[in-house]
Amino acid sequence: MLIGIVGLAALAPRLPVVEMKIKDIGPQGENPFLNYATIRVKGEVISVPSVSISQGRISLYFTISDETGSIDVRAYDPVASQMIKEGKVPLPGDIFIGEVQVRVRETYSYLIIQGINLFEIKTRSGDVxxxxxxxxxxxxxxxxxxxxxxxxxxxxxxxxxxxxxxxxxxxxxxxxxxxxxxxxxxxxxxxxxxxxxxxxxxxxxxxxxxxxxxxxxxxxxxxxxxKTPVVQPGIPPGLNVVKLRDLARYVNSMVLVSVTLRGLGYESGTQMPYIIYVYDDTGNGTVRANTTLVLRINPMETATGSILNITGTVRILGGNIVIEANNIIVVKKEPPKVLNISYILENFDEYMGMIVGIRGSLADYRTTSGGSYIITFSDNTGEITVFIPRSAWDRIQQNIQQSILNRETVTFYGYLTLYGTTPELVVYHASGVEV
Missing domain, CATH: 2.40.50.140 (Nucleic acid-binding proteins)
Known part of the structure; x- marks a missing residue:
C-alpha cells in the first residue's frame, strides 16, 4: 500500500530544534536566512513585559539576554492571553527557555512564542x-x-x-x-x-x-x-462631590467631579501644562494637570466621550475657575474615531482639542533640537502635521519607531491643536501609535 507524502511527513521523526546564542541569531537582522526558522533559545529576562491591544487582541513584548547579546521576544493572541491567564508571563531576573520562531526585518530581528507549552520560565529560588x-x-x-x-x-x-x-x-x-x-x-x-x-x-x-x-x-x-480599604473606593471621606456649575462655591477646596472628556490642550511653562476640557449635565469645565496624570488618558482607548472621575483643588486662574488635578480615574472608556485627514481639516473648528485617530504613512519628517519629531503625515485624502514630543517618542518601541520612519502604514492617536495657524495632531502618549 502506498503512503502519500503527507502521510510520510506525519510518520517522520521530528527533527531536533537547534539551540542558538542570541548573537548567532542576528538581533540586528544580520541573518535573513533564519526568517521563519524555529530555534531554541535561553536567556535572562531584562525588561518588564509590555502590552499592546489592537482590535481586542493582546500582544506581549519583553527582552531577553545571554552572554552574547539581547533580543526582543513577542507573543500574540491567543498565546498572549493564555500566558496572562496561567500566570506564565516572565519578569526581570527570570530565565526564559523555549522554542520560538525567528522573524527577521531589515534592521532588527525578534522571536515569537508560538505555544503556551513550548517554553518554560525558571524563577530565582528562595523564600520571600x-x-x-x-x-x-x-x-x-x-x-x-x-x-x-x-x-x-x-x-x-x-x-x-x-x-x-x-x-x-x-x-x-x-x-x-x-x-x-x-x-x-x-x-x-x-x-x-x-x-x-x-x-x-x-x-x-x-x-x-x-x-x-x-x-x-x-x-x-x-x-x-x-490592609485598610476605603469604604467607597476612590472617594476619601469628607471629599466634596460636586457639579461643574457649583465649582465657584469651593474655591481653594478639594473636590471630586464626574465628567465627560471633550479634549486636551497644552500650555508650556507651568507645572500643570496640560488642559483637560470636560463637561457634565450642568456645563463645561477646565482642568489643569501634569504630564503624569494626563498619561492615564491613553488615546488609543480613552478618547472624547470617555467618563472621568477627577479630584483636585478649585482655583481661580486669570479670572477663570479651574480644577488643579491631583488624581484622574478613567471610569468608562470611549475609543477614538479614526478620521480622514481631509475631513478633519474641513471641520477643524469642530474637532479642535478632540482626541482622534488618523491612518496613513509618513511623507516627510524632521526632528527638533530637543529630540521631538515633526512628521508630515498623509492618507489618500490629504496631509497633516503630526507632532510627537520626545517624552513620547522615547517610550515608543523601537520596532514601531522603525515602522514609522520606514513609511509603513500606521495609525496615530492624539489630540488636535493649532501650532500658530497650522493644524496638527499631537501624539502625547507612547501608546498613541498602532502599526
Missing part, C-alpha cells in the same frame, strides 16, 4: 524576603515583600507606578499592565485604594530599572493586599 527599603545589592529577580502606605500614584507606559512609604523609607512599586488587563473589576478597586493612600502589603520581584533604580514589580493582583 521582608524589606523596608531596596538597594542594588538585592539581585534582580529576588522575591520580596514590603508593607507601607501608597503615595504618588501615576500611570506610565509599563503600567501603574507608585511609591510605598515604609518604616525604612520609600520603595517604588510597578504594577505591569498585563497584571490588570484581564480583571478590570479587581484592578479598579486596587487602583482606587492606591490612589488615595491605602495601607498595603506588596509582594513582587526586584527589578533594577535602567540598572540604577531598584523597584518592586508585582506578578499578580493577589500580591497587592489592601
Amino acid at each position: 524576603i521582608e524589606v523596608t527599603s531596596l538597594s542594588l545589592n538585592i539581585p534582580q529577580g529576588t522575591l520580596v515583600r514590603a508593607t507601607g502606605r501608597a503615595t504618588n500614584l501615576r500611570n506610565v507606559s509599563a503600567g501603574w507606578l507608585f511609591d510605598l512609604q515604609t518604616s525604612g523609607g520609600t520603595i517604588t512599586v510597578l504594577v505591569p499592565t498585563f497584571v490588570t488587563i484581564l480583571d478590570t473589576r479587581r484592578a479598579s478597586f486596587a487602583y482606587n485604594n492606591i490612589s488615595i493612600g491605602a495601607e498595603l502589603t506588596i509582594t513582587g520581584v526586584v527589578y533594577h530599572y535602567r540598572g540604577t533604580s531598584p523597584e518592586i514589580v508585582v506578578r499578580k493582583l493577589e500580591d497587592i493586599v489592601i
Whole structure:
C-alpha cells in the first residue's frame, strides 16, 4: 500500500530544534536566512513585559539576554492571553527557555512564542524576603515583600507606578499592565485604594530599572493586599462631590467631579501644562494637570466621550475657575474615531482639542533640537502635521519607531491643536501609535 507524502511527513521523526546564542541569531537582522526558522533559545529576562491591544487582541513584548547579546521576544493572541491567564508571563531576573520562531526585518530581528507549552520560565529560588527599603545589592529577580502606605500614584507606559512609604523609607512599586488587563473589576478597586493612600502589603520581584533604580514589580493582583480599604473606593471621606456649575462655591477646596472628556490642550511653562476640557449635565469645565496624570488618558482607548472621575483643588486662574488635578480615574472608556485627514481639516473648528485617530504613512519628517519629531503625515485624502514630543517618542518601541520612519502604514492617536495657524495632531502618549 502506498503512503502519500503527507502521510510520510506525519510518520517522520521530528527533527531536533537547534539551540542558538542570541548573537548567532542576528538581533540586528544580520541573518535573513533564519526568517521563519524555529530555534531554541535561553536567556535572562531584562525588561518588564509590555502590552499592546489592537482590535481586542493582546500582544506581549519583553527582552531577553545571554552572554552574547539581547533580543526582543513577542507573543500574540491567543498565546498572549493564555500566558496572562496561567500566570506564565516572565519578569526581570527570570530565565526564559523555549522554542520560538525567528522573524527577521531589515534592521532588527525578534522571536515569537508560538505555544503556551513550548517554553518554560525558571524563577530565582528562595523564600520571600521582608524589606523596608531596596538597594542594588538585592539581585534582580529576588522575591520580596514590603508593607507601607501608597503615595504618588501615576500611570506610565509599563503600567501603574507608585511609591510605598515604609518604616525604612520609600520603595517604588510597578504594577505591569498585563497584571490588570484581564480583571478590570479587581484592578479598579486596587487602583482606587492606591490612589488615595491605602495601607498595603506588596509582594513582587526586584527589578533594577535602567540598572540604577531598584523597584518592586508585582506578578499578580493577589500580591497587592489592601490592609485598610476605603469604604467607597476612590472617594476619601469628607471629599466634596460636586457639579461643574457649583465649582465657584469651593474655591481653594478639594473636590471630586464626574465628567465627560471633550479634549486636551497644552500650555508650556507651568507645572500643570496640560488642559483637560470636560463637561457634565450642568456645563463645561477646565482642568489643569501634569504630564503624569494626563498619561492615564491613553488615546488609543480613552478618547472624547470617555467618563472621568477627577479630584483636585478649585482655583481661580486669570479670572477663570479651574480644577488643579491631583488624581484622574478613567471610569468608562470611549475609543477614538479614526478620521480622514481631509475631513478633519474641513471641520477643524469642530474637532479642535478632540482626541482622534488618523491612518496613513509618513511623507516627510524632521526632528527638533530637543529630540521631538515633526512628521508630515498623509492618507489618500490629504496631509497633516503630526507632532510627537520626545517624552513620547522615547517610550515608543523601537520596532514601531522603525515602522514609522520606514513609511509603513500606521495609525496615530492624539489630540488636535493649532501650532500658530497650522493644524496638527499631537501624539502625547507612547501608546498613541498602532502599526
